[in-house]
Amino acid sequence: MSTLRVTVVCSGNICRSPMCEVMLRDAVERAGLGHAVTVDSAGIGGWHVGDGADRRALAVLRGHGYDGSAHRVRQITGDWFDDPDTAPDLLLAMDRGHYDDLRRLAPDADVRLLRSFDPALEGVAPDVADLDVPDPYYGELSDYETVFDMVEAATPALITHLQSQL
Numbered sequence: 001m002s003t004l005r006v007t008v009v010c011s012g013n014i015c016r017s018p019m020c021e022v023m024l025r026d027a028v029e030r031a032g033l034g035h036a037v038t039v040d041s042a043g044i045g046g047w048h049v050g051d052g053a054d055r056r057a058l059a060v061l062r063g064h065g066y067d068g069s070a071h072r073v074r075q076i077t078g079d080w081f082d083d084p085d086t087a088p089d090l091l092l093a094m095d096r097g098h099y100d101d102l103r104r105l106a107p108d109a110d111v112r113l114l115r116s117f118d119p120a121l122e123g124v125a126p127d128v129a130d131l132d133v134p135d136p137y138y139g140e141l142s143d144y145e146t147v148f149d150m151v152e153a154a155t156p157a158l159i160t161h162l163q164s165q166l
Contacts, residue, residue, distance in 0.1 A: 013043030
């Protein structure tokens, strides 16, 4: 069995995507899929490459029992798709801007908005802003909690989707 590779993408890979990476990786392990699914994350921009996640993202993760301290920022580039054996099988965009960037970067890739997996939003058109996970960077700690809640809401259906792909 080959490994299914999932990459979560946001702007700078310091807030939304590392939170989702950590939470999704844990859910993958709890679902018994750790042997078949790998989860990582990256940013559209390279402003923070090599840095850790934002301290507020880490604090919210820690407050919910997750450890994001090992995260290091990476930037997604076109060369990620050069080798079909290592290219992501699923790209999870945090908002419509990331979705559009990823479609340009990898037109043949499977790109989805994370919140398209939220059952509360079932039937919402994929180009609607309601599917965006808002960027908490310029906000308060409560904005990071909102991101956590959005990721948590989408995760069960995402796990079901991943199981169906194996």
